[in-house]
Amino acid sequence: MSATDATTDPAGQAEGLARQAELLAAGEVGAVELLDSTLERIEASQGTLNAFRLLRPDAARAEAATAERRLAAGERLPLLGVPIAVKDDMDVAGEPTAFGCPGRFEPRSADGEVAARLKAAGAVIVGKTNTPGIGLWPFTEGPAFGATRNPWSLDHTPGGSSGGAAAAVAAGLLPAAVGSDGAGSVRIPAAWTHLVGIKPQRGRVSTWPDPEAFNGLTVIGPLARTVFDAALLLDVLSGNVPGDLHRPPPPPESFAASAARSPGTMRIALALNIPYSGAPARLDPEVRAAVERMASVLEGLGHELEHADVPYGLWPGISIMPRGNAGVAEWTKRVPDRSALDPRVLETARHGRLLGPLRPAARLAERVAQRRIGRVFRRFDVVLAPTTARPPLKIGACEGLGNWETDKKIVAACPYAWPWNVLGWPGISVPAGLTDEGLPIGAQLLGPANSEPRLLSLAAQLEACERWHERRPAA
Numbered sequence: 001m002s003a004t005d006a007t008t009d010p011a012g013q014a015e016g017l018a019r020q021a022e023l024l025a026a027g028e029v030g031a032v033e034l035l036d037s038t039l040e041r042i043e044a045s046q047g048t049l050n051a052f053r054l055l056r057p058d059a060a061r062a063e064a065a066t067a068e069r070r071l072a073a074g075e076r077l078p079l080l081g082v083p084i085a086v087k088d089d090m091d092v093a094g095e096p097t098a099f100g101c102p103g104r105f106e107p108r109s110a111d112g113e114v115a116a117r118l119k120a121a122g123a124v125i126v127g128k129t130n131t132p133g134i135g136l137w138p139f140t141e142g143p144a145f146g147a148t149r150n151p152w153s154l155d156h157t158p159g160g161s162s163g164g165a166a167a168a169v170a171a172g173l174l175p176a177a178v179g180s181d182g183a184g185s186v187r188i189p190a191a192w193t194h195l196v197g198i199k200p201q202r203g204r205v206s207t208w209p210d211p212e213a214f215n216g217l218t219v220i221g222p223l224a225r226t227v228f229d230a231a232l233l234l235d236v237l238s239g240n241v242p243g244d245l246h247r248p249p250p251p252p253e254s255f256a257a258s259a260a261r262s263p264g265t266m267r268i269a270l271a272l273n274i275p276y277s278g279a280p281a282r283l284d285p286e287v288r289a290a291v292e293r294m295a296s297v298l299e300g301l302g303h304e305l306e307h308a309d310v311p312y313g314l315w316p317g318i319s320i321m322p323r324g325n326a327g328v329a330e331w332t333k334r335v336p337d338r339s340a341l342d343p344r345v346l347e348t349a350r351h352g353r354l355l356g357p358l359r360p361a362a363r364l365a366e367r368v369a370q371r372r373i374g375r376v377f378r379r380f381d382v383v384l385a386p387t388t389a390r391p392p393l394k395i396g397a398c399e400g401l402g403n404w405e406t407d408k409k410i411v412a413a414c415p416y417a418w419p420w421n422v423l424g425w426p427g428i429s430v431p432a433g434l435t436d437e438g439l440p441i442g443a444q445l446l447g448p449a450n451s452e453p454r455l456l457s458l459a460a461q462l463e464a465c466e467r468w469h470e471r472r473p474a475a
Contacts, residue, residue, distance in 0.1 A: 016469070017082060017175040017229035024071055024081040031071065031081030035064040035124055038083040042126065042173050050148045051168040053088045055127035056095060063124045070122070078236055080122030085177040087165050088128040089135060090114045090220070091209065099331065100131040100161070102144040102340040113206040113241055114178060114220055121236040129164030129177060131185075133345045134331050135218075137406070138188045138414045139393055140164055143342060147395050150193060151473040152440055156392040159189030162223065166193040169223050170473060176225075176233050182218035183324065184387070184417025187429035190223055191387035191442020194431045194468065196230045196459065197223050199417075201450050202424030203246025205237045212245045214327030215359055216366075217320065217421045225469045227430070227460040231259040234452070246424070251453055258453035259460040266458060269308040269380040270295045274389065275419050276317060279411035284390045290432040290441040291386045297465055298384065298458075310376050310383060315369035316419040322362040325352030344403045370423055377448045382458060387429040387442035388414045416444065426452045428459050431468035 015023065023029045039057055046052065060083070067081035086092065089099040091112035096105035111119065118125060130140050130148045140148035140163025150158040151171035158167040162179025166189030169177050179186040181199040190197025198221040205220040207213040213220075222233035234255045240247045251258070272288065274281050299305045328345065329352030332338055338346065376383060390413040398406045420427045425448055432443040445455045463469065 014172050015175065016226055017079070017224055018232055020082050020175050021079055025076055027071070031064040031068040031124065032061065034081065035060055035083055035126065038126055038174065042168070045171060045173060048149060048154060049151060049167050049171055050146055051129055051164040051171070051173065052085070052127045053098065053100070053130050053145055053164065054095060056092070056125065059094060060124050060126045063119070067122055067124060077122035078232065079118070082123050083126045083174055084118055084123040085126055085129050085165060085168055085174055086114060086118070087162050087179050088131050089180055090128070090178065092125055092128065095128065098144065099135065100133045100142050100144055101335050103335060103337045105336060113208040114237060117237055117239065118178070123236070126174070129162070129168055131161045131164060133342050134328050135161035135180065135182060135185055136328065136345060136348060137161060137398065138184065138410050139398060141395065141399070143340065149395060150392055152193065152438060153392070156394055156439060157192070159192035159392065161185040163189050165223050166190060166195055166197070169193070169225065170195055172472065176229050177223050178220060178233070178237065179223050180213070180218050180220050181421065182214050183320070183421050184414055186221045186223060187387050187417050187427060187442070187444060188414050190429040192392040192440055194440040194471065195223050195225060196227050196431070197221065197429045198230050198234055198452070199420060199427045200234060200238070200452055201248045201426045203240065203244060203248050204452070205234075206240050206244050208241045208243060211243050215323035216246065216363075216424065217323055217327065227456060227463050228256060228259045231255040231456050248450055251450070253453065255452060255456055258456040261457045263454060263457035263461055265302055265304065266381040266454070267304045267379065268295070268298055269310070269376055269383045270305055271308060271310045271383050271385045273309040273312070274415045275312040276314060277411045277415045278317065279408045281389050281412045281415040283386060286391065286435045287386050287389060287441050291384065291443045294432050294443045294462070295384055297462065301461060301465065308376065308380065310385070311372055312419055313369070313372050315365045315372060316422040319362045319365040319369060319422045320418060322355040322358040325349075326356040326359055327352065329353045329356065344406055347403050366422055366424070369419070373419070373423060374448060381447070381454060383446040385444045385446060386416050387444045388416060391435050391437075391439040391441060420446055425449050426455060428455045430459050430462060431466070
């Protein structure tokens with residue numbers, strides 16, 4: 001499939017998040033009309049993209065009708081009437097939360113905090129997007145739903161584990177969607193589908209009813225075509241409830257305001273060194289060239305660029321293994337029929353039960369990693385790095401493999417994202433171009449604790465120059 005320029009349709013479906021909200025508020029499109037157009041496009045795409053695990057047409061129509069009445073009465077909310085999707089690891093009242101697993105899950109009795117905040121902002125939740133079983137991999141395939149495909153090339157994965165969310169947004173089915181990132185699971189699919197994906201500071205978005213997700217590794221973040229839309233959605237999602245274990249300080253201004261502000265002159269480290277992940281990885285020449293081109297663009301915008309390695313060391317790896325695997329073991333207890341799970345999930349859960357007692361030591365290793373890696377921010381404001389080492393994998397690239405062989409393939413493709421989950425710090429993946437085959441490539445902007453504002457302002461400046469949102473996959 002080839003790229004095309006942005007177009008609009010009569011229902012405003014092809015517009016972004018902020019623009020759809022404006023059209024609804026101005027009465028230029030109705031919330032029910034917009035929802036019906038959205039559902040029609042999603043249903044038409046399921047046989048090819050397969051982005052959704054479930055749709056909730058009746059509940060969504062009721063929400064859209066309510067939004068339409070509120071709009072007509074003059075009420076205004078950030079996303080009133082705008083269709084949004086959430087990943088299949090987030091609770092929505094009346095719907096099961098299967099997290100990509102096979103089997104019959106009971107509907108949830110209450111909204112999780114993400115769904116509650118979306119509804120409070122007036123959004124219409126159309127459904128839940130596909131993810132691999134318990135979010136384990138950077139591809140979105142599994143026995144529960146088959147394979148989710150990349151709208152830029154149906155032969156390739158959109159990435160994972162928020163692959164369904166990314167495929168839906170990249171294909172123009174929705175203006176934005178909510179994903180989760182435990183080892184790059186928002187940033188990797190953003191890179192592989194030509195989107196903006198934000199991994200916020202740990203605790204920025206509540207994971208309630210879980211006080212923290214996967215022992216602090218996983219955070220919730222937006223996927224959108226533009227920085228402003230992603231920032232607007234992050235504003236809606238941000239905040240805490242009393243039971244949250246992590247409660248970062250609020251930003252000095254809204255994230256949307258940061259995305260509209262000049263970043264000034266920044267010192268940026270171009271870091272191409274690969275974190276040690278226990279398996280071999282090599283940076284693909286096309287990815288390297290794309291990220292180096294982005295560095296040149298930033299330099300042309302007046303920023304100070306310097307090649308500099310990030311001092312990862314072994315500490316991030318020591319921290320992530322017990323925490324991540326133990327998180328998988330804990331989540332499998334929610335699965336009604338564990339025998340139906342992918343054998344690799346079951347083996348990971350078994351490792352998690354063995355490594356679980358090491359979690360306190362793993363949290364100490366995180367603090368060591370923060371001190372060590374934090375040295376780079378004594379000299380630099382931001383780190384620019386590849387989001388992935390390779391372009392998107394082909395569908396089925398890991399099918400039939402055991403755990404170790406799967407791990408080798410995914411580490412070779414995606415070694416760059418996961419250390420920032422150990423650190424708990426924010427990062428944004430932005431489009432860096434296309435390969436010669438037309439496959440998307442991404443670059444990460446990474447910062448220290450609570451640095452979302454500087455990352456957003458820098459990403460928005462890049463977008464104004466690159467105008468990546470104007471390039472879409474062919475219909």
